[in-house]
Amino acid sequence: MRILNTSTTNPAEIRDALTRTVSLADPEKEAVVRAILDDVRARGDTALLENARRFDCPTLSALRVPLEEIDRAHAGCDSELLATMRGAIANIEAFHRKRVPESWTDDFGSGVKLGQMIRPVDVAGVYAPGGSAAYPSTVLMSAVPARVAGVQRIILCSPAGKDGSVNSLVLAAAKECDITDVFAVGGAAAIAAMAFGTATVPRADVVCGPGSIYVLLAKKLVTGSVAIESLPGPSEICVVADESANPRFVAADLLSQAEHGGAGAHSTAVLITTSAELAAAVAREAAEQTESQPRREILRKALDACGLIIVTPNLDTAIELANLMAPEHLALEVKDPWALLEKARHAGAVMVGTWSTEPIADYWAGPSHVLPTGGSARFTGPLSVDVFLKKSSVVCYSREAMEAAAPHVIRFAEAEGLSAHANAVRVRLEGDE
DSSP: OEEETTTOHHHHHHHHHHSSOSSSOOOOHHHHHHHHHHHHHHHHHHHHHHHHHHHTTOOOOOOOHHHHHHHHHTSSSOOHHHHHHHHHHHHHHHHHHOOOOEEEEEEEEEEEEEEEEEEEEOOOOOOOTTTTSSOHHHHHHHHHHHHHTTSSSSEEEOOOOSOOOHHHHHHHHHHHTTOEEEEEHHHHHHHHHHOOOOOSSSOSSSEOOOOOOOHHHHHHBBBTTTTSSSOOOOOEEEEEEOOSSSSSHHHHHHHHTTTOOOOOOEEEEEESSSSSHHHHHHHHHHHHHHHSSSSSSHHHHHHHHEEEEEOOHHHHHHHHHHHHHSSSSEEEESSOOHHHHHOOOOOSEEEESSOOHHHHHHSSSSSSSSOOOTTTGGTOOOGGGGGEEEEEEEEEEEEHHHHHHHHHHHHHHTTTHHHHHHHHHHHHHTTOO
């Protein structure tokens, strides 16, 4: 891991290191993704099967995962893991039920009633990545908020393995979330299938879930045909720590996100600290702990490419650098984390205090772990029930209220040259005949 000090390092170098992201402006990859999207839109299931056979399983014969296979995976799942999934589901439900908005109308006086009608989308599409790890937790973190929002149909896409089957833990998680529409489709083709629909895969109204650069580009390109929650890419963690922090804990937290990397897309692990001693200790700990981990090769590459420690003179500077990064995960491991939280402006999720380690948030606490990355926490937030809800304005004017507003509306319409707008008001002023 590189160690930089704000007192000796060019500020531009620190800024560039903190704001480095996976670029979504890659013409070559975008051309590949666009070709896949166009192919799926034009040829549907045939294109999906060809893509799955090319990238996932050469012998795949069917896109839909049979209910019997889902049941079999669920029955074969470790009972303690199922109990853990159910506990996580309960926590996720409890958290998201706190923030379900309700439709409303109110009397604004003089014959005017205004309001907002809130309805869930009809179909939500969830993407669970494959590759070097399985993500049943992503199924829970995406599907449960959709259920809480009132979505009646949830579909799930996840790539098949070389044996032609979707990961059994992903299938068990689907069963726990009452998802029966599961498809062995991965990558950009999965996003295309859910965005456009095929004979087998229903068209979704919202597509959510993390993935590779190809998944991100696909979500970017289908936006408008379907809603997306965000463009969550390689994982990120920023730990802000002072001299009170435990270097073993801090190093372990950094590695917990660095191990998400793979296939050339490395996760980012950053420590910003007021203590040079802690910085050196964490660098040593991270190197030592890496060697004991099964995914040590991924960890080494991630720390070499995207591991960074910055030493600052005070916590105000540290939290401003964290705000500049706008990380997916922000961990506050300082003496008074609640005071520092007041100064945190941009982060997908904030872990407050030593014992709030990031994996607690990832798996158990309740907020979704589908979070903004690449600095997008500056303007968006975690996946929530809001992703699956749409709002309609409600306007009700009495005759008297319409007549009072009419001169103003006609004036606006005529100023904009929209005579038919003005006429729709005038004909009402002329009476019912």
